[in-house]
Amino acid sequence: MVLEGVAISNLTRNIRxxxxxxxxxxxxCSPGDSLELRADGWNTVGEVAEDLPDTILLTRTRIQLDQVIVFGRSGNSTLQNLKNIAEENNKKNGIYYQGKPPIALLSPFGGKPITFFYELLSKHGKHARKMSQTIAKGKNDEKVDEFFNVDLIQSIVPLSNAEVNEFMDKFRPHYEQVRAWTSYDSHVYIKNSYAAYTAQQRDKK
Known part of the structure; x- marks a missing residue:
């Protein structure tokens, strides 16, 4: 089957x-550029531009629901709710190091090797690590959203509601780019990205 809407990113040039x-x-792209293909429900694929095959195969991700979380309307942010849930689950399941036990637990002098292997190998330890990764990703996404969101973009460049979604999908920056940004950096990036976007739109006509 063919897939529509796969996000293809040139990580070297920050183009999507x-x-x-x-x-x-x-x-x-140019030879040697790093490409990434990403789609919901499918494993992400990385390719090098000079070695691209005619057909790129994506495999389905394994779907496993360990827990379903429903958030009500409260003053707490989603991330804070996730942190609270993670802390409660870890406490209930005897996880004290978020599934990442320190090597010192293996020490023959006062160490706790049983705790080490339980944290590392048990399903509760694995789930704790997944939750930690989800929370970390959420923090990164919040940082990106601070400098790259609909209201800010439309206050800087003339994009319609329909256009801004495509623009954001193609030019959304990575966390590594924005973590040291100021408002000025964000404005410059949005304007430069808009120039690239309008050039792409002209080329399509």
Missing amino acids: ELSDNRGNFSIL
Whole structure:
């Protein structure tokens, strides 16, 4: 089957495109550029531009629901709710190091090797690590959203509601880019990205 809407990112140049309804895509790249193909429900694939095959295969991710979380309307942020849930689960399941036990627990002098292997190998330890990763990713996404969101973008460049979604999908920066940004950096990035976006739109006509 072919996949429509796969996000193809040139990580080297920070450019993004989407595959069409036939699974085809085109993206600006040079030999040696790192490409990433990402779609919900499918494993992410990395490729090097100079070695691209004619057909790129994506495999389905394994779906496993350990827990379903429903948030009500409260003053706490989603991230804070996740932290609270993680802390409660870890306490209930005897997880004290978020599934990442220190090597010192293996010491023959006062160590706790049983705790070490329980944290490392048990399903509760694995779940704790997943929750930690989810929370960390959420923090990173919040940081990106601070400098790259609909209201801010539309206050800087003339994009319609329909256009801004495509723009954000193609040019959303990575956390590594924005973690040291100021408002000025964000404005410059949005303006430069808008120039690239309008150039791409002209090329399509």
